[in-house]
Amino acid sequence: MADLTTQYLGLKLSNPIIAGSCGLTGSFSKVKELVEAGAGAVVLKSLFEEQIEIELKQNLDTYQTDYPDAYDYVKEYTRDSAVSEYLELIRTAKQSFSVPIIASLNCVTAAEWTTFAKRFEDAGADGLEINISLLPSNPRKACADYEQIYFDVLRKVTQDLSIPVALKMSSYSSSLANLVSRLAWTEKVAGFVLFNRYYRADIDINTMQMCSGAVFSTPSEISRPLRWIALLSDLVDSDFAGSTGVHDAEGVVKMLLAGAKAVQVVSALYQDGADKIAELVEGTAQWMADKNFSSIDQFRGRLSYKLGDDQSSFERIQFMKHFSGIS
Secondary structure (H helix, E strand, O other), X not given: OOEOOEEXXXXXXXXXXXXXXXXHHOOHHHHHHHHHOOOOEEEOOOEEHHHHHHHHHHHHHHOOOOOOOHHHHHHHHHHHHHHHHHHHHHHHHHHHOOOOEEEEEEEOOOOHHHHHHHHHHHHOOOEEEEEEOOOOXXXXXXHHHHHHHHHHHHHHHHOOOOOOEEEEEOOOOOOHHHHHHHHHHOOOOOEEEEOOOOOOEEXXXXXXXXXXXXXXXXXXXXXXXXXXXXXXXXXXXXXXXXXXXXXXXXXXXXXXXXXXXXXXXXXXXXXXXXXXHHHHHXXXXXXHHHOOOOEHHHOOOOOOOOOOOOHHHHOOOOHHHHOOOOO
């Protein structure tokens, strides 16, 4: 029987399928469904910096007092309330399940609240995923200024942590390979999750208003993380997890061949339910049996940049170089 165990962030997973951070990992009952379906690990729903700041503003607007330290009191209460619920989810999940439970922080700044990460570790989290969402849309702000946010948040969050940290990144960078390499050199990152999937903007031509585009990913979206994992997995001494576009066992295998240690699934779980995990695990095991592989280590990274027979495949960006024969 195929051995699907893998090591990710120094954690042993029974298989490489991770339930990614989302609404489906935000409650004990839903986490239980995912674990029972066979998830190798679960990333809990992110604690959002922006959400906490919005709640803080609302609380301040409704809290009227002349007490000079009122702001500090409300600020502490708001943040402590959000974090305490999260800590309870970590504790109950760890007490009930043997699979790795990874906490998640969604950051846009290196604000002081990120120091709560240490409390996640104390509650029993096996690891921490830092989800940094960057969209370099300000023309007056240099790319280096945006990228510095990664380093600032990473330094602040990890200063007291001993559990492994994964960095879920944006694909927006003027030199992504260099950025990932420099982040790895800090020795504060055990792994990288490629990539964040952002809100998709669209336009309703009937109402002539901005609206939301497709909420769920599609299998075709696997190409971007697949390319970058193949390019970086053998060149950067950190683990990589593929995220976005994995909807079937074929997608899982592709990520592993490119060099990923694990894959995260979210959209497929929303669309097909928790049982999709078992389907992905069984499909991957069947592919391994068909190819006579007894373990993932026997084929992981076979098509990465360093080991691939055609290293130009993942660097090619011009259609004409690949489809020149099409009229």
